[in-house]
Amino acid sequence: MTKSYLSEENFATLHKAIDAYKDTQGPLMPVLHEAQHIFGAIPIEVQKVISERLNVPLAEIYGVVTFYSQFTLEPTGEFLISVCLGTACYVRGSQQIIEKVTELIGVDVGKTSTDGKFSLQATRCIGACGLAPVMTVNDDVYGRLTVAEVPGIVKKYQETH
Amino acid sequence: MNNVNLTINGAQYEVPGNLTVLEAAREVGIDIPTLCFLKDINEVGACRVCVVQVEGARALQASCVLPVREGMVINTNTSRVRNARKNTLELILANHNRECTTCVRSKNCELQSLTEELGVRDIAYTGAKRTPSYDDLSPSIVRDSSKCILCGRCVSACKNVQGIGILDFMNRGFETTVGPAFDYSMKDVPCIYCGQCMVVCPVGALSEKSAIHKVWELLDDPKKHVIVQSAPAVRAALGEEFDYPIGTNVTGKLATALRKLGFDKIFDTNWAADVTIMEEGTELLGRLQNGGVLPMITSCSPGWIRFIEFEFPELLPHLSSCKSPQNMFGALAKSYYAEKQGIDPKDIAVVSVMPCTSKKSEIIRPELEVNGIRDVDVSITTRELARMIKEARLDFNNLEDGTFDPFMGDYSGAGVIFGATGGVMEAAIRTVADVLTGEDLEQVDYTAVRGVEGIKEATVTIAGKEIKVAVAHSTANARKILEKVRAGEADYHFIEVMACPGGCVNGGGQPIQPASVRNVIDIRAERAKALYSEDASLSIRKSHKNPEIKKLYDEYLGKPNSHKAHELLHTHYYKREKFPLE
Known part of the structure; x- marks a missing residue:
């Protein structure tokens, strides 16, 4: 790293x-x-x-x-992907979303990729239940997600330099 | 402090106003159970086992940290209190590895005792358990977090009593564990292996790395001549494992038990303690007369040696070059004894019984050997010896009193008191005083250096010369003295340091007494009494008067600090990196 x-x-x-x-x-x-x-x-x-x-x-x-959660042992990647695992998102399939992200970027929840590009975290409710399931990448919000949409989103950031 | 009036369980009492409710209740004969509490070491109110009901307070209160107040009305035995205590225990047990039957602390576990005493029979809670970590890579300490109940006693013993801070809480909530930073192995951190964490652990989360199997293997090997040596402090505490009162001296039964276990020779580290005095006393006289590095500091305690190597490497020249008695013994057993008995040193194995867990790391220090032959082969603790005695089915309490074998088994009173803080200092002064005055002084008791006060200072006038000495026990106290030495503010000539509070009698390898005992008895002082009374009962109380020691020098070593003595009995130290890991 x-x-x-x-x-x-x-x-x-x-x-x-x-x-x-x-x-x-x-x-x-x-x-x-x-x-x-x-x-x-x-x-x-x-x-x-x-x-x-x-x-x-x-x-x-x-x-x-x-x-304390304000402190981290390793730096957050260039893009912080947060998948909401709050109740509403969870019942609408956010677990499958986070699994798909893990598979695509090769990073476990709470970890950062070796090239420093991505960090992945699971969050509690972020207050956007109407958009469930929700994922954010830095300040970008993606709502009413399906697993099929995830590869396209991830690819967008992989190609950003 | 004024007295206060309070009501406990319906009866009125007047108690000193500076007590906690726990202490006040004990004072009037009412027992409140505790688990995390350990007097002077861990008084944090974390476990909630000691809760009581206080009139006017909404919630139950932790009595160990609750000061008494005028007019307080307390109930220690209501169904609400009993249920709360049971509930707390059940929650702790739900996250505890309950393999009690095979646990090293079975029958000496505070959690097990409380579970029985409070009548917990079912555990209502099942569910996830904390991810355990198990570390047996260090030579001395085994850490098993599946047994840990997060009481914090080890954290406090390491950080506050010893001033080191290897162990601490990490992570939070359900994932909280206690261990070294980054969950490193105890072998990779600046741990001195003193074992004070183990003797305060109420459960089996911290224990010594057992070497019992190695001793049985040696005893089973017909080609090996197996010699055992037993440290001074062992006899002051071994009896506790067999229900003798704390402070009972069991020297005679110890000798018989070792013989029945099958050792070929039963010798005594006390003998080597006398040798240490000859070497260290001579070294001190040399430094005093030739302008050597002063103050000179003792080097018997391997935990202390690791401490100074990690924390104050620039002060290493102050250390005496003497090996510890354990290793002096080993080196002489495989040279002097081997030669006189006509045994090939390669066929000799030396087993040491020590009150100490750091000794296990000392024997593997690479430099502690002579001509490629290790000084000591196996080091076990007092606790491990007790287990061997039980496993061999010896009826310890009914053993007749035996004696140690001659040649390396006779000792002076000076050798005996090595096991208590101040003992090495007093033993050294006895010999140095005779040498400097050229007389056989009647004065042998130097009580100013005895006792459990953390740092003791004294000035002894010998032959018109003032010798300033200091004694420190626990590494936190050692640190205070070393900081003075480093700042050039210490004008002592000689300093004794022992890593463990109270010295070896309270070493990390000694029998473990539960908080219920430690809260009311100072085990350091009680065990020390056993040594001082044996010293007082002996006719020879000075190391240089021990006939076996005279013989050793006349027939083998020549003079103390001779070339041969240096080769066998002296050593060197090195700076250790506190953070060796990348």
């Missing part, structure tokens, strides 16, 4: 953020927010630096990162 987001520049920015917070009370949360913002994720390489500089055990940092 490309790890260009772990650039020296980004680490320099992280060090500045740590310096800004390290003598304040409870510096871990604000530093993690900064890290998520800087790198788009908080992978082990970043956690190690925070652990050493803040003197907080790695296990504690990992625990916080995996507890």
Whole structure:
């Protein structure tokens, strides 16, 4: 997987953020927010630096990162595909939709493709039950979907550069 | 703090105002069950087993974290309370791997005991179980998350008592587990293998990596001459596995049990502790007289050695170069003993019985061998020895008292007290004082370095010279001292560090006492008493007065710190990367 987001520049920015917070009370949360913002994720390489500089055990940092949904261990892909598995979408077949997406892009739910192009997530109700089943790709919304329509949609993004 | 008046189960009591409801109830003889609670270590109110009904409060309250108040009316035994406790237990059990019959903690499991005591017979809930992870790759610790009940005791012991923080909660909700970061194996993280997580675990989620099968194999091999050594702290706690009161010294029965298990020679690590004093005391005198690196720090505790290698590698020159008594023993068994008895060292196997789980990792350190022969072949814990005794169907309680074999089995009182915090320091001072004064001093008790206070300091005046010493136990306390050393603020000459709180008597390989005992008894102090009373009862209480030690030097090693002694009994250390993984 490309790890260009772990650039020296980004680490320099992280060090500045740590310096800004390290003598304040409870510096871990604000530093993690900064890290998520800087790198788009908080992978082990970043956690190690925070652990050493803040003197907080790695296990504690990992625990916080995996507890809060705002933090992620790997960056989201260029296109974030979200399939609603809320009740209305589910009864109208969104499970088959998400399975089709998985098959087409080769990425499990909650993961990112090795080329960094796609991330796939299952969401709870997004409040568009009238359009069930619903899938979003970044800011684009696709409603009243059928499994047959999925390949065309995915192809569109695969061809976008 | 003023007293407060409260009502518990209809009766009125006056109790100190700084207590929790749990403590107040205990004070007046009312027992409230607990599960996650462990005094001084884990007081978080997480499991809800200790709930009580408080008049005026809507919900049931966790008594372990509920302070008493004036006029409080508490009920600990209503059907609402009993049902809530049972319900909580059923929910925990529904997500627990209930293979109790074959579990290493069977009959010594706090969850199993509570289930029985609270009368849970059916578990109303069935459903998904957490995805388990199982890790037995480290030399010392086995982690089985299918047994974990998320009480958090191990997290607190590692982070707060030891100041390390290998284990923590990860993920959330139903998927919550406890383990190292990224679910790494315990072999790939800066764990010191002290085992304090295991001795606080109420269930079988954390246990030692058993080596019992290797010992049976050696005993079955007619070509092997199998020597056993037993550490000082083992005799202070082994009896607990056979229902003796905590603090009973079972030295005699230990010797007989080892003989009946079939070992060829029953020797004692206490003997090697005396050798350690000769080597370490001489090293200290050398550093004092020749301007060596001071303060010098002891090196007996392998958990402590791993700690300094991971956390303070720049301070490694402060460590004594002495191997631990376990490894000094092994090296001498396969050289001195082998030569005197005419046995090929390759045919000798050394088994050590230790209060320690880190010793299992120490024996595989690559440098701890002489001429390609490992110092120690197998290291088992006090708990594993108890299991072997049970498996061999020995009636431990009715064994007659035996003795250790001569040659490497006689020891001084100084060797005995190695098992308690401050013991190595006191033993060293006894010998150093005699050497410096050139006398046989009557003064042998240095009580300032005894006891369970986290950091102990003392100044001893010997032959007109002041020697400043410090003793730290638990790595969190060691860290405090090391930070002072690093900052140049510590003017000590000699520091003793033991990784475990209380020293080896409370090691990670010792019998496991449930919270119900640990909440009311300081097992560190009780077990230490067994060692100090044996010390006081012995006629020889200084290492250099042990005739077998004199013989060792006269006939084999020459002088302490001689070339031969260095070859066999001294070692070196190295920096370890805290984050070795890519």
